[in-house]
Amino acid sequence: MVDKVFFEKLLRERDQYLHALIEELAAAQNHPRQSQIEDMAEAKEGDEVLHGREMAAREELAEVHKALGRLEEGSYGLCLECGEAISPERLEAVPYTSVCKQCATGQQN
Numbered sequence: 001m002v003d004k005v006f007f008e009k010l011l012r013e014r015d016q017y018l019h020a021l022i023e024e025l026a027a028a029q030n031h032p033r034q035s036q037i038e039d040m041a042e043a044k045e046g047d048e049v050l051h052g053r054e055m056a057a058r059e060e061l062a063e064v065h066k067a068l069g070r071l072e073e074g075s076y077g078l079c080l081e082c083g084e085a086i087s088p089e090r091l092e093a094v095p096y097t098s099v100c101k102q103c104a105t106g107q108q109n
Contacts, residue, residue, distance in 0.1 A: 002077035002091060010095040011068050018061040025054040060096070067096040079103055 029050050070076040077086050081103035090101055097104070 002088065004071060004076070007076065007091060007095055008068070008071055010092070011064055011071065014095065015061065015064050015068070018057050018064065021057050022054055022061070025050050025057065029054070063096040063098075066098070070098070 029047050067076060070078075077091060078084070079086055079100040080098045082100065084100055084102075086097060086100045090097060101107075
């Protein structure tokens with residue numbers, strides 16, 4: 001049995017962090033452009049990196065929201081693959097995970 005209050009707090013904190021990060025990354029992509037070609041190339045490369053980080057943060061945020069839904073419905077902490085309990089250590093490390101370590105690594109019994 002997982003500590004619902006503890007993991008809800010972890011997930012909500014991660015949700016807040018990711019929202020702030022997405023806003024920061026989006027704002028950084030909207031910076032004024034330089035007129036020199038080298039500066040423009042550098043800015044474009046930087047924007048691609050920022051965009052990639054923003055997309056990764058958005059994907060993680062979606063997983064956090066799914067985990068909050070599982071928490072609300074009572075299935076949080078159960079592996080979606082095998083139905084076994086996910087270890088508390090794994091949930092603390094990745095609170096939005098939906099699979100146990102064995103299923104994640106393909107080591108089902």
